[in-house]
Amino acid sequence: MRTEDLITTLARQAGPAPRAAVRRRLGLALLGGLALALGLGGMQAGSPLPLPTGEPAFWLKLGYTALLAGLALAWLQRLGQPGQAAGPGPRLMALAVLAMAGLGLLSLAALPAGARLGTVWGGDVWACPRNVLGLALPVFALVAWALRGLAPTRLRRAGLAAGLAAGAAGAFAYAFSCPELAPAFVAVWYSASIAVAGLLGALVGPWLLRW
Amino acid sequence: MEDRPDAPDARTEALWRLAQAGDEHAYRQALQALAGRLRAYLRRRLTAQPDAVEDLLQDILLALHLQRGTHAPELPVMNWALSIARYKLIDHWRRHGRRGGDAVDLDSLDEHEQPSVDHEAGLARRDLARLLARLPAAQRRAIELMKLEGLDGAEASARSGVSVSALKVQVHRGLKQLAAWVRKETP
Numbered sequence: 075m076r077t078e079d080l081i082t083t084l085a086r087q088a089g090p091a092p093r094a095a096v097r098r099r100l101g102l103a104l105l106g107g108l109a110l111a112l113g114l115g116g117m118q119a120g121s122p123l124p125l126p127t128g129e130p131a132f133w134l135k136l137g138y139t140a141l142l143a144g145l146a147l148a149w150l151q152r153l154g155q156p157g158q159a160a161g162p163g164p165r166l167m168a169l170a171v172l173a174m175a176g177l178g179l180l181s182l183a184a185l186p187a188g189a190r191l192g193t194v195w196g197g198d199v200w201a202c203p204r205n206v207l208g209l210a211l212p213v214f215a216l217v218a219w220a221l222r223g224l225a226p227t228r229l230r231r232a233g234l235a236a237g238l239a240a241g242a243a244g245a246f247a248y249a250f251s252c253p254e255l256a257p258a259f260v261a262v263w264y265s266a267s268i269a270v271a272g273l274l275g276a277l278v279g280p281w282l283l284r285w
Numbered sequence: 286m287e288d289r290p291d292a293p294d295a296r297t298e299a300l301w302r303l304a305q306a307g308d309e310h311a312y313r314q315a316l317q318a319l320a321g322r323l324r325a326y327l328r329r330r331l332t333a334q335p336d337a338v339e340d341l342l343q344d345i346l347l348a349l350h351l352q353r354g355t356h357a358p359e360l361p362v363m364n365w366a367l368s369i370a371r372y373k374l375i376d377h378w379r380r381h382g383r384r385g386g387d388a389v390d391l392d393s394l395d396e397h398e399q400p401s402v403d404h405e406a407g408l409a410r411r412d413l414a415r416l417l418a419r420l421p422a423a424q425r426r427a428i429e430l431m432k433l434e435g436l437d438g439a440e441a442s443a444r445s446g447v448s449v450s451a452l453k454v455q456v457h458r459g460l461k462q463l464a465a466w467v468r469k470e471t472p
Binding site for chain 2: 076077081087093153155224283
C-alpha cells in the first residue's frame with residue numbers, strides 16, 4: 075500500500091480527536107485503584123479500627139501519601155503525552171520526601187535518646203512494605219492498563235511514575251489500618267515502600283508498557 | 286538542510302488544529318506534511334535499511350492516528366509526532382538491530398548495486414490491503430464503509446444496520462489490530 079493511500083484512508087471520516095477522555099483516563103484509573111486498595115485494606119484489617127482522627131500525625135500520614143500520589147499522577151499525565159516535558163512533578167515529589175524526612179528528624183529530636191530507635195523501628199517493620207506493596211499491586215495494574223491506552227514514549231520513566239503513583243496510593247490505603255503514627259516511621263518506611271514500588275515499576279515498564 | 290523555514294511548520298500547525306477539531310480535509314493535509322518530515326527523519330537514521338523506511342513510516346502514521354488524542358494542544362505538533370517516531374524507531378532497532386540482519390556495507394558496493402530508494406512511490410513492502418482482509422468481518426466492514434467508501438456515520442449505519450457508535454468502535458479496533466500486525470510484520 076502506498077503511504078499516500080494510507081493517509082487518505084486514515085483521514086476519511088476521522089472526526090474530532092478524542093481528547094477529553096485521554097486526560098481523564100489516568101486519573102480515573104488511579105481513583106479506581108485507590109478505592110480497590112481501600113476496600114482490600116479494610117477487609118484485611120477485619121473489624122474497622124477506630125481511626126485516630128484526633129492525632130495530627132494521622133492526618134500528616136494521609137496528607138503525605140495523598141500528595142505523593144497526586145504529584146506522581148501529574149507526572150504520569152505528562153509521560154502519557156509524547157513530547158511533553160516532565161513538569162514539576164518529580165522535583166516536588168523529592169521535596170515532599172525531604173520535608174517528611176525533616177519532620178521525622180525534628181520529631182525524633184524531641185524524644186529522649188533511648189526511645190528514638192524504637193520509634194523509627196516501630197512494632198513490625200516489615201508489615202509496612204508488605205502491605206503497601208500488596209495494596210499497590212491492583213492500583214499499578216489499573217494505572218498501567220490506562221497508560222497503555224496512551225502513548226508513553228519513555229517506558230522506564232513511565233513505569234517508575236506508575237510504580238510511585240501506585241505505591242503512594244497503596245500507602246494511603248494502608249495508612250487507615252497501620253498502627254504506626256510516628257512521623258519518623260512514616261518518613262522512613264512509607265517513603266521506602268513507595269520507592270520500592272517505583273523501582274519495581276521502572277523494572278517492568280519497558281516490557282509491560284510497550285505499544 | 287535538516288530544518289525547513291518556519292512557514293511550512295506554521296501551516297502544519299494550523300492544519301493540525303483544524304484536524305483535531307474534526308476537519309477531515311485538513312487532517313489529510315496535516316498527515317501528508319507530517320509524513321514528509323518523518324520520512325526525512327527516518328531516512329537519515331535508517332541509511333543501512335532504506336527498504337524499511339516506508340514500512341516504519343506507515344507504522345508511525347497509524348500510531349499518530351490512533352493516539353491523536355494524546356497530543357497536548359499547547360505543544361507543537363511536530364514535537365509530538367517526532368517523539369512518537371523516535372519511540373517507534375528505537376523499537377524497530379531493538380527488534381531488528383541497527384543495521385538490519387542482512388545488511389551489507391553500502392560503501393563496499395558499486396554504484397549500480399546500491400539500493401535505490403524511490404522517493405515518490407512511497408510504497409511499503411508490506412501490503413496493508415492484504416492485512417485488512419484478515420480482520421474480523423465486522424471490523425473490516427466498518428472500515429470499508431467509513432474509511433474506504435467514505436460514508437459518514439449515518440449512511441454507514443443505514444447501510445450496515447449497525448449503530449454509528451458501534452461502527453466507530455469497530456473502526457478503531459480494526460485499525461488497532463492492523464497496527465499490531467504491522468508492528469509484527471515490519472521487516
